[in-house]
Structure formats: structure tokens, C-alpha cells
Amino acid sequence: MISVVILGAGNVATHLFKAFTKSDEVQVKTWYNRDIDKLKSYKNDVYITNNLALLKEADIYILAVSDDAISKLSSALPFENKFLVHTSGSVSVHTLDKKNRRGVLYPIQTLSKDAEIDFSNVPLCLETLEKTDLKTLKNLAEAIDSPYYKISTEQRLTLHLVAIFINNFTNQLYRIGHEIADAKHIDFNILKPLILETANKVQNMSPYLAQTGPAIRNDEKTIKKHLKLLENENYKEIYRLLTHSIQQTHGRKKL
Known part of the structure; x- marks a missing residue:
């Protein structure tokens, strides 16, 4: 005991x-x-x-x-x-x-x-x-x-930093998505299977290989449509920053 x-x-x-x-x-x-x-x-x-x-x-x-x-x-x-x-x-x-x-x-x-x-x-x-x-x-x-x-202490601090990215920051993106959907009277429950599937994918493959979306495809038309749709300037900046990060990671043309 x-x-x-x-x-x-x-x-x-x-x-x-x-x-x-x-x-x-x-x-x-x-x-x-x-x-x-x-x-x-x-x-x-x-x-x-x-x-x-x-x-x-x-x-x-x-x-x-x-x-x-x-x-x-x-x-x-x-x-x-x-x-x-x-x-x-x-x-x-x-x-x-x-x-x-x-x-x-x-x-x-x-x-x-x-x-x-x-x-x-x-x-x-x-x-x-x-x-x-x-x-x-x-x-x-x-x-x-x-x-x-x-x-070790150093490893633990690094793990804590990584956890902030994959948990706290991700949850904030969920919150932003919920706000944007709610403003257009869209039920956020529609997106929950997508959230689960994204989490499930990285159980069996690297996040690098799991990446999808307009940024990795370098789909500039869709990206511009999304930016035009966003009214909140902070959210536009987050969209640009993450799009740029994905394009840099995968060697795509910068936004």
C-alpha cells in the first residue's frame, strides 16, 4: 500500500x-x-x-x-x-x-x-x-x-511546450471555429466527426503526412475566399500565419 x-x-x-x-x-x-x-x-x-x-x-x-x-x-x-x-x-x-x-x-x-x-x-x-x-x-x-x-526537467519543459501547441492552441482554434460557425447559425456538432478523425489519424501516421487543406494544395483562390469571409482581423492574421507555416513546411508557394 x-x-x-x-x-x-x-x-x-x-x-x-x-x-x-x-x-x-x-x-x-x-x-x-x-x-x-x-x-x-x-x-x-x-x-x-x-x-x-x-x-x-x-x-x-x-x-x-x-x-x-x-x-x-x-x-x-x-x-x-x-x-x-x-x-x-x-x-x-x-x-x-x-x-x-x-x-x-x-x-x-x-x-x-x-x-x-x-x-x-x-x-x-x-x-x-x-x-x-x-x-x-x-x-x-x-x-x-x-x-x-x-x-528530465528539460524534457518535461519541452513536453509542456508541445502540449500547449497541440492542446491549448488547438482548443483555441476550436473556439474560433465555433464562433464563426455560430455567427452563421451552423451547428458545431457537424464538425465533431472531423475533429475526431484528425485526432485519430495521427495515432497511426505522422502529422506531416496527415496534413490536408488548401494551404498544402496551394489553392490560392480558396485561401483568398476564406480571407474575404473572415471579418475579424485577428482571425485573418491567424489564418495567414498558419497557412504560411503549412506552406513553408511542405515547400509550397508562400501566401
Whole structure:
């Protein structure tokens, strides 16, 4: 049995708690948050507190808090030589206070609090300063059926950057598309099979080979029609930038 303490009450903390409670091999000893009201709905499921002095003993203490809060909270912990990890994609393991053993448990997945998540589809990036602690994190990942990878701080930061492109930026393009469709009274559901097919294609082929559309075909007439149709100047600039990027990638004539 692996015992854990969770610190934080955001999306990552909430999904980790749910995954841990589904496992017979993990026990959540304490769930801490500065604002305890955010945890009250779980008070019958786990011991909750907003007092760091009341944290119970555990094998792993998980700081699932904002990047800016990691250093201060790790310094405020009232113990030493425990195994402490954060869940950030962009913060160095060395940001954690060195009075404790340090590591990182970074989930590569979009986590919204109200969306159900199967952790077998959540790769975990693991980093520790001590080999024995890496084994502990591997055991924790296996206990919730997550695939895991040993990743350095530099690799993790790069993964975080890539995730911004393929997740956050892509979702913003979905939002823009939704707005444009909605303005013309077009049901966005019509486009959802296209979204799924695009995601499915890159499971079996490279994004380079999966590229389609007027930019790769150098279809200038269609491109000009699209630009004329766009009324928002920011969206026109995004269209031009991405079209230019595709044409550069595939050796097509520039827009």
C-alpha cells in the first residue's frame, strides 16, 4: 500500500484523488488546501485540513498547486526528509525546498474538474533526485494503471511546450471555429466527426503526412475566399500565419 498526502484543490489534485481512491494499492491519508471550503464535499471520503501541522505521515506528498505556489508551500511544510513531488510541467524539481527528497509527477493530459478521466490514458512523466524515490513513483503510476516515463526537467519543459501547441492552441482554434460557425447559425456538432478523425489519424501516421487543406494544395483562390469571409482581423492574421507555416513546411508557394 502506497500512502499519499495531496496538497491543493485544483483540477490535477481532484483527478489524482479520484484515481487514487479507485485503487486498492493507494491510500490518501490527508487532503490539504488553504481554503478548506473547496474540500468540504469530500469530508466523508478523506481526512481534510487547512493546517499544515496536521498533515498525516505518508510515503509521498504531492503538491498539486499553481506553479507560483510550489516554492513557498514546499518551504512552509513542517517536516524534513520526506518524499515531496510537484505536478507542474514547467517548474524545475529544484524549486522544491531541499529539506525534503524531491521529485515530479507530471500528468500529460487535459484535466477539467467535471470531465471523467481514465488514468490508463494519462501518461505520467516522472523525475526524482534519488533512485529509490523513482521506484516509488513507478509503483504509484502502476497502481492507477498509468503509463509512465522517466523524463528530465528539460524534457518535461519541452513536453509542456508541445502540449500547449497541440492542446491549448488547438482548443483555441476550436473556439474560433465555433464562433464563426455560430455567427452563421451552423451547428458545431457537424464538425465533431472531423475533429475526431484528425485526432485519430495521427495515432497511426505522422502529422506531416496527415496534413490536408488548401494551404498544402496551394489553392490560392480558396485561401483568398476564406480571407474575404473572415471579418475579424485577428482571425485573418491567424489564418495567414498558419497557412504560411503549412506552406513553408511542405515547400509550397508562400501566401
